[in-house]
Amino acid sequence: MKTVEFHTCDCSDKRAFPDRRSAEKALGRAQAKRDRQAQRWDSRHPMNREHRVYQCDFGMWHLTKQSRRTYEEHASQNAA
Numbered sequence: 001m002k003t004v005e006f007h008t009c010d011c012s013d014k015r016a017f018p019d020r021r022s023a024e025k026a027l028g029r030a031q032a033k034r035d036r037q038a039q040r041w042d043s044r045h046p047m048n049r050e051h052r053v054y055q056c057d058f059g060m061w062h063l064t065k066q067s068r069r070t071y072e073e074h075a076s077q078n079a080a
């Protein structure tokens with residue numbers, strides 16, 4: 001579903017944001033939604049909170065829920 005806020009990037013089909021503020025705003029919404037779901041579904045096992053934003057080589061900002069290890073591998077690949 002496309003909205004005016006939706007951007008794509010040449011690096012992937014992921015949703016992309018033109019600046020960090022936009023990405024972090026979306027990240028906050030995603031985390032709030034997930035926190036509610038986590039409380040409802042299984043409060044004993046909080047889901048990992050590795051959601052973060054990063055800037056790719058194309059200068060766009062993305063959200064990721066990858067694990068830290070995967071994220072760092074991805075980041076180092078992007079840095080190469």
Ligand SMILES: [Zn+2]
Nearest residue numbers: 009011056060
């Ligand atoms: Zn990108």
